[in-house]
Amino acid sequence: xxxxxxxxxxxxxxxxxxxxxxxxxxTPIYQxxxxxxxxxxxxxxxxxxKEPGYRYVRSPPNTPxxxxxxxxxxxxxxxxxxxxxxxxxxxxxxxxxxxxxxxxHLISSSVLYxxxxxxxxxxxxKFGIEVSFVNTTDLEExxxxxxxxxxxxxLESPANPTMSVCDIREIARIARDAGAIxxxxxxxxxPYFQRPLExxxxxxxxxxxxxIGGHSDxxxxxxxxxxxxxxxxxxxxxxxxVTMGPHEAWLCIRGLxxxxxxxxxxxxxxxxxxxxxxxxxxxxxxxxxGLSSHPHHDTARKQMSGYSGMLSxxxxxxxxxxxxxxxxxxxxxxxxSLGSTDTLIQHPASMTHAIVPRDMRLKIGITDGLVRISxxxxxxxxxxxxxxxxxxxx
Numbered sequence: 001x002x003x004x005x006x007x008x009x010x011x012x013x014x015x016x017x018x019x020x021x022x023x024x025x026x027t028p029i030y031q032x033x034x035x036x037x038x039x040x041x042x043x044x045x046x047x048x049x050k051e052p053g054y055r056y057v058r059s060p061p062n063t064p065x066x067x068x069x070x071x072x073x074x075x076x077x078x079x080x081x082x083x084x085x086x087x088x089x090x091x092x093x094x095x096x097x098x099x100x101x102x103x104x105h106l107i108s109s110s111v112l113y114x115x116x117x118x119x120x121x122x123x124x125x126k127f128g129i130e131v132s133f134v135n136t137t138d139l140e141e142x143x144x145x146x147x148x149x150x151x152x153x154x155l156e157s158p159a160n161p162t163m164s165v166c167d168i169r170e171i172a173r174i175a176r177d178a179g180a181i182x183x184x185x186x187x188x189x190x191p192y193f194q195r196p197l198e199x200x201x202x203x204x205x206x207x208x209x210x211x212i213g214g215h216s217d218x219x220x221x222x223x224x225x226x227x228x229x230x231x232x233x234x235x236x237x238x239x240x241x242v243t244m245g246p247h248e249a250w251l252c253i254r255g256l257x258x259x260x261x262x263x264x265x266x267x268x269x270x271x272x273x274x275x276x277x278x279x280x281x282x283x284x285x286x287x288x289x290g291l292s293s294h295p296h297h298d299t300a301r302k303q304m305s306g307y308s309g310m311l312s313x314x315x316x317x318x319x320x321x322x323x324x325x326x327x328x329x330x331x332x333x334x335x336x337s338l339g340s341t342d343t344l345i346q347h348p349a350s351m352t353h354a355i356v357p358r359d360m361r362l363k364i365g366i367t368d369g370l371v372r373i374s375x376x377x378x379x380x381x382x383x384x385x386x387x388x389x390x391x392x393x394x
Contacts, residue, residue, distance in 0.1 A: 007076065007192065007260055008260040008261075010072070010075045010076060011072075011076065011256050011257055011258070011259050011260050012257050014071060014072040014074075014075035014076065015027075015067075015068040015069065015070070015071025015072035015073075015074075015075065015253075016068050016071075016072070016253070027064075027065060027068045027250065027253055028064070028065065029065055029246050029247055029249075029250045030063035030064050030065045030246050031246050031247065032057065032063065032246075033056065033057045034055075034056055034057070035053070035054040035055060035056070057243060057246070058238055058241055058243045059238045060083055060234050060237065060238065062084065062243060062244070062246075062249070063246050063249070065246045065249045065250050065253070066084050066244065066246065066249045068249075068253055069084060069222075069244075069249045069250075069252050069253050069256075070082040070083070070084060070222070070224075072253060072256055073191075073206075073212075073222050073224055073256075074224055076191040076192075076195075076256070076259075077186075077191045077195060077197055077204055077224040078191075078195050078197045078198050079197050079204070079224035079225050079226070079230075080225070080226050080227040080230070081224070081225065081226070081227045081229075081230035081231070082222055082223060082224040082225070082230060083222070083223050083230055083233055083234065083237055084208075084220065084221070084222050084243070084244040084249060084252075085220065085221035085222065085223070085237070085242050085243070085244055086219065086220065086221070086242045086243060086244050086245070086248075087207070087209065087219050087220060087221050087242075088115075088185075088187065088205065088206070088207025088208070088209060088210075088220070088221035089115050089116070089119065089207075089221070090221055090240070090242035091205050091206075091207070091221030091222060091223050091242075092116055092119060092185070092205055092221070093119060093123075093240070093242065094223065094233055094236060094237045094240055094242060095183055095203060095205060095223055095233065096119070096120075096124060096129070096152070096154075097127070097236055097240070098232060098233040098236035098237070099151065099152060099181060099229075099232070099233075100124075100127075100129050100151055100152060101127075101128075101129075102127060102128030102129065103128055103129075103130075103149060104129055104130070104149055104150075104151040104152070105129075105130040105131075105132065105147045105149045105150045105151060106120065106124065106129060106130065106131045106132070106150075106151070106152045106153075106154060107131075107132050107134055107136075107142065107145050107146070107150060107152070107153045107154070107180075108120050108131060108132070108133050108134070108136075108153075108154045109133070109134070109135075109136040109154065109155050109156045109157070109159055109164075109166065110133040110134055110135055110136070110360075110363075110364045111156065111159040111160070111161075111162050111164050111364045111365065111366070112154075112156040112159055112160060112185070113156065113160045113185070113187075113352065114348075114352045114353040114354065114355045114356055115355075116154075116156070116185070117133075117353075117355060117356050118355045120133075120154075121133075130147075130149070132145050133360075135364075136153075136155055136157075136166045136171060137164050137165065137166055137167075137295075137296060137299075139167065139170055139171070139174070142171055142174055143174060146174075146178050150178055150180050151179075151180050151181070152175075152180055152181050152182075152183060153171055153172075153174070153175040153180055153181075153182045153183070154182075154183045154184075154185070155168065155171060155182065155183070155184045155185065155201075156184075156185040156187075156188075157184065157185075157186075157188075157189075157194075158188045158189060158289055158300070158308065158310065159188075160187075160188060160310075160348075160352070160372075161310075161312050161348040161352065161353065161366060161370060161372040162287055162312060162364065162365045162366060162370075163188075163287040163288060163289055163294070163310060163311065163312055164287075164295075164296060164365070165289055165294075165296035165299045165300045165303075165304075166296075166299070167299050167302075167303070168182075168184055168194075168196050168199040168200070168201055168303055169199040169200050169303065172196075172199060172200030172201045172202070173200060175202075176200070181202040181203065181229070182200070182201045182202050182203075183201065183202065183203045183204075183205060184196035184201045184203070184204050184205070185205045185206075185207075186204050186205065186206055187205070187206050187207045187210050187211070187338075187339075188308055188310050188338075189304060189308050190206070190210075190211040190212065190259065190263055190308065190339075191204075191206070191259075192211075192259055192260055192263040192305075192306070193263060193267070193304050193305050193306040193307065193308050194303060194304045194305070197224065197225065199303055202225055202226065202229060203223055203224070203225040203229060204223070204224050204225065205221065205222070205223050206221065206222050206224075207220075207221055208220035208221055208222055208244075208248075208252050208255075209221075209337060209339075210337065210338050210339030210340075211259065211262070211263065211266075211308075211309075211338075211339035212252055212255055212256060212259070212339075213248075213251055213252055213255040213339075214255040214258065214259065214262055214339060214340070214341065215251075215255060215340065215341055216337065216340040216341075216342070217251060218248045218251040218252065218255075219248065220244045220248045220249075220251075220252055221244070222244075222252075262341070262377055263306065263308065263309070264306070265377040266308060266309025266339075266375050266376070266377060267290070267306045267307055267308055267309055267375075268380065269309065269343070269375040269376065269377070269378070269380045269383060270288060270290070270307065270308065270309045270310065270311050270373075270375040271288070271290050271291075271307065272380040272383075272384060273311060273373065273375060273380070273383060273384060273387065274286050274288035274290065274291055274311050275291070276384045276387065276388075277311075277313050277387070278291065278293065280391060282315055282316055282317075282321070282391050282394055283313055283314070283315055283316070283391075284313075284314040284315060284316050284369075285313065285314055286311060286312075286313040287311065287312045287313065288307065288310075288311040288312075289304070289307045289308075290306075290307030309338075309339070309374060309375040309376075310338060310372070310373070310374055310375070311372075311373050311375070312348075312370055312371065312372045312373070313370075313371055313373075314367055314369050314370055314371070315369055315371065315394060317369070317394065318367075318368060318369035319347075319349070319368040319369045321369065321394045322347060322369045322370070322371045323347070324390075324393055324394045325371065325387075325390050325391060325393075325394050326345055326346075326347060326371065326390075328389070328390030328391075328392075328393040328394070329345060329386050329387065329390045330386055330389070330390075331343065331378070331382060331383060331385075331386035332344070332345045332373070332383065332386055332387070332390075333345065334346060336351055336352050337374075338374035339374060340374065340376060341376050341377050342376045342378075343373065343374065343375055343376035343378060343383050344373070344374040344376070345371065345372070345373050345374075346371075346372055347370070347371060347372075348366055348370055348372050349361060349366060349367070349368050349370060352372075353366050
């Protein structure tokens with residue numbers, strides 16, 4: 001397929017075509033654990049890498065269903081190769097364990113998903129990997145954190161849940177000059193609104209559970225980057241056993257066909273909510289990269305084509321007011337995760353980021369009263385009406 005086609009067309013068509021066996025319109029689910037060979041010689045050629053082919057579902061390229069999904073993601077992210085995983089956390093684990101060894105140093109955004117914080121703060125040190133959590137919105141702090149053994153800079157932008165935005169191009173340059181690789185968790189933006197590889201990042205990670213799948217019905221992760229880096233991850237990925245299932249790969253293919261349509265609606269609804277909340281007298285502040293009041297709005301505007309569907313805010317009255325709001329909504333759903341067709345609301349300090357020590361949460365802006373919303377694709381007026389009636393109860 002021509003790579004000069006528009007993003008939406010590639011969402012629908014990239015990596016796919018009629019199945020060669022039966023001319024099926026949609027990519028089949030290859031629900032198998034093993035593949036057959038015509039001869040011992042062919043098996044030897046495939047296992048040795050002399051010939052391409054499928055071997056066993058745990059080993060890349062896994063199945064033709066996975067291959068179609070990866071081809072689509074490569075096209076959308078602008079990468080040469082990719083790997084799929086059983087979850088976003090599995091993808092991140094494979095990245096750090098395949099690229100780092102005992103004695104290496106990792107610089108990470110201080111604001112990031114609670115699970116990622118747990119991986120970096122409690123698991124990596126057991127492998128002798130040093131980790132520094134840094135305010136990566138401040139380039140001088142990033143430079144000051146560099147050490148001779150720094151081998152990776154890991155960014156989450158926009159960050160969960162404060163919506164802080166890092167200058168990906170500049171940090172990728174800093175990493176490259178230091179002989180380190182740069183990795184960007186692009187889950188909040190999706191490749192529709194931001195493509196870190198085009199900004200100079202070495203690897204991009206997405207939790208497919210969120211916008212890629214888009215319907216809260218799968219768990220998965222994906223990593224896309226250069227052919228050499230992905231090749232270096234292939235064997236560790238096989239050994240870790242963190243492969244995405246064939247059905248989940250198919251659900252990701254299905255979800256990606258409408259990614260461009262959904263992301264436009266997510267972003268439009270988020271902006272409408274952000275503007276409503278910012279003007280409400282009971283709201284202390286709102287953090288959404290699309291607002292001119294956002295401290296990193298100019299950076300977001302420079303590297304993103306839109307601002308996605310995530311926002312956070314603080315009510316006057318703190319945590320008690322936030323709890324009353326969350327308990328008062330009727331259309332919005334109280335749940336973790338994000339990127340669903342439904343609007344989801346949650347309290348990070350007691351839910352997704354409870355693993356982060358309170359003193360660190362407060363230091364990086366995750367206040368006790370912070371509320372996070374993932375805008376769904378309902379009509380904006382109905383979401384706002386629900387928030388309005390809930391705010392009346394605060």
